Amino acid sequence: xxxxxxxxxxxxxxxxxxxxxxxxxxxxxxxxxxxxxxxxxxxxxxxxxxxxxxxxxxxxxxxxxxxxxxxxxxxxxxxxxxxxxxxxxxxxxxxxxxxxxxxxxxxxxxxxxxxxxxxxxxxxxxxxxxxxxxxxxxxxxxxxxxxxxxxxxxxxxxxxxxxxxxxxxxxxxxxxxxxxxxxxxxxxxxxxxxxxxxxxxxxxxxxxxxxxxxxxxxxxxxxxxxxxxxxxxxxxxxxxxxxxxxxxxxxxxxxxxxxxxxxxxxxxxxxxxxxxxxxxxxxx
Ligand SMILES: C[S@@+](CC[C@H](N)C(=O)[O-])C[C@H]1O[C@@H](n2cnc3c(N)ncnc32)[C@H](O)[C@@H]1O
Numbered sequence: 001x002x003x004x005x006x007x008x009x010x011x012x013x014x015x016x017x018x019x020x021x022x023x024x025x026x027x028x029x030x031x032x033x034x035x036x037x038x039x040x041x042x043x044x045x046x047x048x049x050x051x052x053x054x055x056x057x058x059x060x061x062x063x064x065x066x067x068x069x070x071x072x073x074x075x076x077x078x079x080x081x082x083x084x085x086x087x088x089x090x091x092x093x094x095x096x097x098x099x100x101x102x103x104x105x106x107x108x109x110x111x112x113x114x115x116x117x118x119x120x121x122x123x124x125x126x127x128x129x130x131x132x133x134x135x136x137x138x139x140x141x142x143x144x145x146x147x148x149x150x151x152x153x154x155x156x157x158x159x160x161x162x163x164x165x166x167x168x169x170x171x172x173x174x175x176x177x178x179x180x181x182x183x184x185x186x187x188x189x190x191x192x193x194x195x196x197x198x199x200x201x202x203x204x205x206x207x208x209x210x211x212x213x214x215x216x217x218x219x220x221x222x223x224x225x226x227x228x229x230x231x232x233x234x235x236x237x238x239x240x241x242x243x244x245x246x247x248x249x250x251x252x253x254x255x256x257x258x259x260x261x262x263x264x265x266x267x268x269x270x271x272x273x274x275x276x277x278x279x280x281x282x283x284x
Contacts, residue, residue: 002122004168010048011061011099013268014242016068017228018166018197019105020264021244023081024257025162025195026109028250035113037161038106039153041146041181042168043118045128046103050096063230066096067267077260084108102164103129107136114138117153119146147181154189166197175207179214182247186220193248200229200241208243215245216281223281224249226257228265232272240272245281254278 009015029036050061068078069085084105088098100108103118110116116139120126126143133139142149150163165182167174178196185192196215200208215223229241246253258278265275 002168002170004122004170005054005125006044006101006168007048007052007054008057009060010055010101011050011065011096013064013228013230014197014199014239015099016064016264016268017226017242017244017261019100019102020077020081020260021195021226021246021257022102022105022164023084023109024077024253024260025193025246025250026106027077027080028253029114029160029162030109030111033113034160035111035115035158037115037117037156037158038110039117039119039150039156039161039163040102040106040166041119041150041163042166043103043120043125043129043146044101045120045125046101046107046118046132048099048101050099061096061099063269065099067269068264069096070094071267073263075260075263077256078263080109081105102166103133103139107133107139110138112138115156115158116140117156118142119144119149121145147177151181151184151188154185154192156189156192159189159191162193162195164195164197169199175211178211179218182215182220183218186218186247191248193246193250196245196247198243198245199239200227200233200243201239202235202237203233204235206233212243212245212281215247220247220282221284222249223247223283224254225277225279225281226261227277228261229272229275230268230270241275254280
């Protein structure tokens with residue numbers, strides 16, 4: 001049974017990392033007129049009310065989007081991300097109530113000629129996703145396992161595209177599923193850009209090193225690793241940070257993201273020595 005609900009975590013530091021990376025990637029795709037496909041294997045319901053009981057339980061967004069959204073950024077990625085959040089929260093005086101998940105960010109940034117393929121397995125989340133995307137002709141929604149869905153639906157049409165893999169890792173097999181589905185997918189779609197999110201957890205539960213090693217040794221090209229931590233690894237703490245792995249990394253994503261994430265992390269409450277790490281797992 002699936003129990004994870006992203007509403008508890010919407011807008012937290014991990015969403016900031018994931019969604020700034022997503023904005024940077026979509027901006028890269030938008031730089032060319034030719035259409036592309038955005039595939040989201042674990043979509044969630046796409047729109048979050050930060051005033052609801054789930055978001056209010058731990059107030060995770062307070063050390064995340066809340067510290068960024070009202071700033072006027074020169075940085076184009078932060079500017080674009082915060083503009084989307086401000087557009088979703090137009091009331092005056094400003095009040096942060098609404099947050100956009102990955103399908104909603106893609107909906108805003110994708111153009112008329114682009115396509116969105118959104119997968120979600122949780123029945124309730126899927127129902128809400130369907131309601132939220134009613135009438136959106138660019139979006140194709142699938143109530144199914146995202147790992148199988150990705151493998152089954154690539155190469156997409158159009159072939160140019162980006163897949164976001166953002167599991168909850170609530171079941172241990174998610175780590176193996178990420179690796180095997182990406183390997184199978186890559187055999188069918190060598191040119192696809194793939195972005196994988198993963199958590200950085202207390203040592204006893206952390207599998208990030210294993211995941212990075214598997215991806216680094218799988219023969220993929222230009223694999224970028226970006227990690228953002230807000231605290232040191234601690235046995236008593238849940239998630240102290242998170243990471244993104246990007247396969248077939250677009251040119252200059254490393255430098256553009258580094259600038260944006262440095263500016264963003266300067267605004268977050270951080271208690272660790274090295275909040276940001278950007279390295280190549282493979283570089284050709
Ligand atoms: C971390 S959340 C997704 C958040 C979303 N990508 C975003 O950035 O706004 C993970 C989602 O995956 C869903 N899920 C869990 N296992 C799944 C599976 N095998 N296939 C598809 N969706 C799954 C959960 O119900 C949850 O909504």
